Amino acid sequence: MPYARLLPPILLVFSNVFMTFAWYGHLKYRDTALPKVILASWGIAFFEYLLMVPANRLGSTVYSAPQLKGMQEVITLLVFAGFSAWYLGQPLKWNHWAGFALIVAAAWLIFLE
Known part of the structure; x- marks a missing residue:
């Protein structure tokens, strides 16, 4: 499958958008009751899993599990950085x-053969 190397990272990007909203989107709505926020987050996370599971299943044909996890972490950080600045209005500082x-460097090490 020629798309086997490319499709998993694409699916992971979209999965991470849903994940980030599920985990952090409610921070803009601190007045909303916690049970409502939890249910909304679960609903959003459903769509995350619809993309994450196929990404990992397909990705496992060309990447090792540690490589998939390393890729996932880097994608998560990039999506979160944009989300934090754009949606939450909290741009990252130099130390972030x-x-x-350092996490990107760790992921790079995972891909060394």
């Missing part, structure tokens, strides 16, 4: 970027 860079 530095910490994220």
Whole structure:
């Protein structure tokens, strides 16, 4: 399958958008009751799983499980950085970027053969 290398990261990006909204989107609505927020987050997370599970299943044909996890972490950080600045109005500071860079370096090590 020629798309086997490309499709998993694409699915992971979209999955992470849903995940980030499920985990952090409610922070803009602190006055909303916690049970409502939890139910809404579960509903959003359903769509995350609809993309995450196929991404990992298809990705496992060309990537190892540690490589998929490393890729997932880097994608999560990139999606979160945009989300934090755009949606929450909390742009990342230099130390956040530095910490994220260390995680990216760790993911890069995972891909070394």
